[in-house]
Amino acid sequence: MSTYAQKKGVGAVIWDYLTTVDHKKIAILYLIAGGFFFLLGGLEAMFIRIQLAIPNNNFVSAGLYNEILTMHGTTMIFLAAMPLLFAFMNAVMPLQIGARDVAFPFLNSLGFWLFFFGGIFLNLSWFLGGAPDAGWTSYASLSLASEGHGIDFYALGLQIAGFGTLIGGINFLVTIINMRAPGMTYMRMPLFTWSTFVASALILFAFPPLTIGVFFLTFDRMFGANFFDHTMGGNTIIWEHLFWIFGHPEVYILILPSFGIFSEIFATFSRKRLFGYSSMVFATVLIGFLGFMVWAHHMFTTGLGPIANAIFAVATMAIAVPTGIKIFNWIFTMWGGSIKFTTPMLYAVAFIPSFVMGGVTGVMLGAAAADYQYHDTYFVVAHFHYVIVGGVVFALLAGTHFYWPKMFGTMLNELLGKITFWLFLIGFHLTFFIQHFLGLIGMPRRIFTFLPGQGLETGNLISTIGAFLMAVATIVLLVNIVITSVKNVKVGNDPWGDGRTLEWALPSPPPFYNFKQLPLVRGLDPYWIEKMNGNKEMTPAEPIGDIHMPNNSFIPFMISLGLFIAAFGVMYRVDHAWGLPVLIAGLAITFGSMMVRSIKDDHGYHIHKEDLLEDEDKGVKA
Amino acid sequence: MANQQPTTGNPRVDIEYRRRKNAEEMRYQVITFSLMIFLTLMAFAAVGFGDFSSWFIAPFIILLAVVQVIFQLYYFMHMSHKGHEAVQLFLYSGVLVAAVTILAFTTIIWW
Ligand code: HEM
Ligand SMILES: [Cu+2]
Numbered sequence: 167m168s169t170y171a172q173k174k175g176v177g178a179v180i181w182d183y184l185t186t187v188d189h190k191k192i193a194i195l196y197l198i199a200g201g202f203f204f205l206l207g208g209l210e211a212m213f214i215r216i217q218l219a220i221p222n223n224n225f226v227s228a229g230l231y232n233e234i235l236t237m238h239g240t241t242m243i244f245l246a247a248m249p250l251l252f253a254f255m256n257a258v259m260p261l262q263i264g265a266r267d268v269a270f271p272f273l274n275s276l277g278f279w280l281f282f283f284g285g286i287f288l289n290l291s292w293f294l295g296g297a298p299d300a301g302w303t304s305y306a307s308l309s310l311a312s313e314g315h316g317i318d319f320y321a322l323g324l325q326i327a328g329f330g331t332l333i334g335g336i337n338f339l340v341t342i343i344n345m346r347a348p349g350m351t352y353m354r355m356p357l358f359t360w361s362t363f364v365a366s367a368l369i370l371f372a373f374p375p376l377t378i379g380v381f382f383l384t385f386d387r388m389f390g391a392n393f394f395d396h397t398m399g400g401n402t403i404i405w406e407h408l409f410w411i412f413g414h415p416e417v418y419i420l421i422l423p424s425f426g427i428f429s430e431i432f433a434t435f436s437r438k439r440l441f442g443y444s445s446m447v448f449a450t451v452l453i454g455f456l457g458f459m460v461w462a463h464h465m466f467t468t469g470l471g472p473i474a475n476a477i478f479a480v481a482t483m484a485i486a487v488p489t490g491i492k493i494f495n496w497i498f499t500m501w502g503g504s505i506k507f508t509t510p511m512l513y514a515v516a517f518i519p520s521f522v523m524g525g526v527t528g529v530m531l532g533a534a535a536a537d538y539q540y541h542d543t544y545f546v547v548a549h550f551h552y553v554i555v556g557g558v559v560f561a562l563l564a565g566t567h568f569y570w571p572k573m574f575g576t577m578l579n580e581l582l583g584k585i586t587f588w589l590f591l592i593g594f595h596l597t598f599f600i601q602h603f604l605g606l607i608g609m610p611r612r613i614f615t616f617l618p619g620q621g622l623e624t625g626n627l628i629s630t631i632g633a634f635l636m637a638v639a640t641i642v643l644l645v646n647i648v649i650t651s652v653k654n655v656k657v658g659n660d661p662w663g664d665g666r667t668l669e670w671a672l673p674s675p676p677p678f679y680n681f682k683q684l685p686l687v688r689g690l691d692p693y694w695i696e697k698m699n700g701n702k703e704m705t706p707a708e709p710i711g712d713i714h715m716p717n718n719s720f721i722p723f724m725i726s727l728g729l730f731i732a733a734f735g736v737m738y739r740v741d742h743a744w745g746l747p748v749l750i751a752g753l754a755i756t757f758g759s760m761m762v763r764s765i766k767d768d769h770g771y772h773i774h775k776e777d778l779l780e781d782e783d784k785g786v787k788a
Numbered sequence: 789m790a791n792q793q794p795t796t797g798n799p800r801v802d803i804e805y806r807r808r809k810n811a812e813e814m815r816y817q818v819i820t821f822s823l824m825i826f827l828t829l830m831a832f833a834a835v836g837f838g839d840f841s842s843w844f845i846a847p848f849i850i851l852l853a854v855v856q857v858i859f860q861l862y863y864f865m866h867m868s869h870k871g872h873e874a875v876q877l878f879l880y881s882g883v884l885v886a887a888v889t890i891l892a893f894t895t896i897i898w899w
Contacts, residue, residue: 462892
């Protein structure tokens, strides 16, 4: 099985990735697929901004605009931001805790393929009669009234992708609870691992409400149920609650791992221990808890009544406290550090003021009475882009530069990286800062055009120019990736020179078994501790021995493919006779594959001690 | 838990202590088992005999069910033993989230 040193043909590489259960390869799959959807969502954003660049524009029609807008939001949240974070979680978290893989490698692969097929299904709507058009929130009265199959694509695609996310989250939880290396106590875990842990817990609790909501929607639209139809005794508000009980934790599922990435970057490039480590952990967990108590701040204007609004307003504002703790800790980490302004560090430094602005507008929106003015205006659009772009996307870009060497063994070009950063930063503020004021003047959200002479022209034009700057920045990043990959200059274990956590003690990229010997962890930032003690490597915690590895498997792909096919059956059953057989065939593939998995024993294989020692002679250090 | 020695591999396990511990455990299980049967009978009785209003019966049965779940978790699934902290944390977090949801649905959506 030790074929890792030899060159392989293209077909073999593709087959390898289709069947892989290795967390590092699954990370690359998430990065590629998430990156693809990010570009797609970005393209949709450009269409939105072009349409709104001038008043009375007819670049796209009103109906098409709704579809583009909906797909932009849905794609960015479910198919770009979350999978890209999953990419870094997969790539880095097992290394950070000193594990050889995640707890359930098979499920890891299944999670990816479910997300992938869900995303493809959703996007096939463009070619099969029109995309969903009820917004990424898909409020029930609107989405039940929507004609064609757009919303069906939304419901079924999200259902499949959502299963994948849930599986991924549970897998990370079990991994962190059970697979930490000797000495890696909870309070020695790097913050990225901690935030992965809390975000996974949020996934565990937040996705079931979404699953239920989407099931109701599916049944209302495709099987004649009436959960949300008030004329039949249903209640349309239930969708809003279920969606936001999921939806607000969802924004924390995105931002917490981003905080984690930034925490690593701040400590690394300030060359200092993270300030207030335990308060950071505490704040992360607290944000996780409070994240479940505030969902109704998205529904202040629904008519919940003053008492409910007041409770949720206070709870919402309370979240600003742990968030503030984190902001101060990052600043104090930099304070007195010997700071190195690498590309990731630039993003981290720019993140602080950008995110704080988003937080401040968040507290403004959280004041329920004031929200009656802001709600459904561009002010809200500005708010959530400041937190999502200024927080999550900055973290993703920073993480791409920071972890690229660990994932691929090459360094992205720093000059191009900095050009990307400046273009993106300027473009971002240009695009979204002005939208605060557009909103306050009264420009409603989700409109496909506006009239001249209402004071909205300049703001919208500036906003569109900013969007173009961000697009250019993204293109520079792509060029950077291509140049770096073509040059293919390999780097060593710790290419930034200041690595603190376990992943930097390993070669870039690490061997497929990660650790030849599990490392002994002697404190927070274990690799830094060893370096400070003059050691070049981690102290091993065990003698060299055989390593048990899982076999590759094609079954996750088949299980997901089955659901993908079944989803077409569910959707077309309503208007074609062949729908039902397709539904049954798809489910048969899924359950058949699961059956094969349960019946056939797969014990994996062992890498033998002798092979490991031989590797060492050839210079493959672990 | 990765660095915790499995207790069974230890040759110096105090057999006598183990036996006493097991006997004690067994006694608790028998007691809870009879209590659980008793609670079940109570639930049936509440519905079958006497005419209580459904406003009493439904909360009463739910309360009994909660008690039974706690018995089940702590005495039969050993949640009181060491090494179940993570399980407890997640169980109670789940209960909390679900409770908040139910509270919201019953107060601001339906009534
Ligand atoms: C200090 C923390 C935050 C507060 C107080 C806050 C508050 C709010 C409030 C009150 C709204 C509803 C506004 C309205 O519709 O009228 C809102 C919307 C939104 N927030 Fe936040 N927020 C915070 C952090 C975040 C973070 C970290 C993210 C994402 C990473 C985020 C993403 C969003 C999104 C996507 C929406 C719009 C949802 C929609 O209606 O489509 N927020 N926020
Ligand atoms: Cu929210």
